[in-house]
Amino acid sequence: MNVEHEVSLLVEQIHRLGTRDLDGKLKVKFGVLFHDDQCANLFEAMVGTLKAAKRKKILTYGTELLLQGVHDDIDIVLLQE
Template sequence: MALNVEEEVVRLKEEIQRLGQPQDDGSYKVKFGVLFNDDRCANLFEALVGTLRAAKKRKVVKYDGELLLQGVHDNVEIILLPPTDTAA
């Protein structure tokens, strides 16, 4: 069963928190290769790169570049931004 984009972004946040390292500012960091090669993520996301792009567009995560490719971009850090109080 396919998830809608909003549900996938919520799941992505959960997976980054599970696999990533918490930072002092409330954000989490994880390398793209860790996410891409995780079995649970592979089963959850049909298109991890697409979900990351959707999350970036919504300012939920940030990372360098537009299109991440497995192998080439394994060391790119994905940063899950801390929640803001301005979300309505």
């Protein structure tokens, strides 16, 4: 799969699993994405897809690196719908 397609799939999954914060931005915890069965089947390298989407300013999160377990409570915030 190409990166653009994987990023669009990731955005769909954030819409499915996320909630809106007080500012109206859609967000989801990294652990929720990482442990979701549907996401596990879609993404071979979810962290890489998240990094690509962050570089394109489609989403953001508050750390440089995402590690399962350690960063499960980090919010992934969608910047572009």
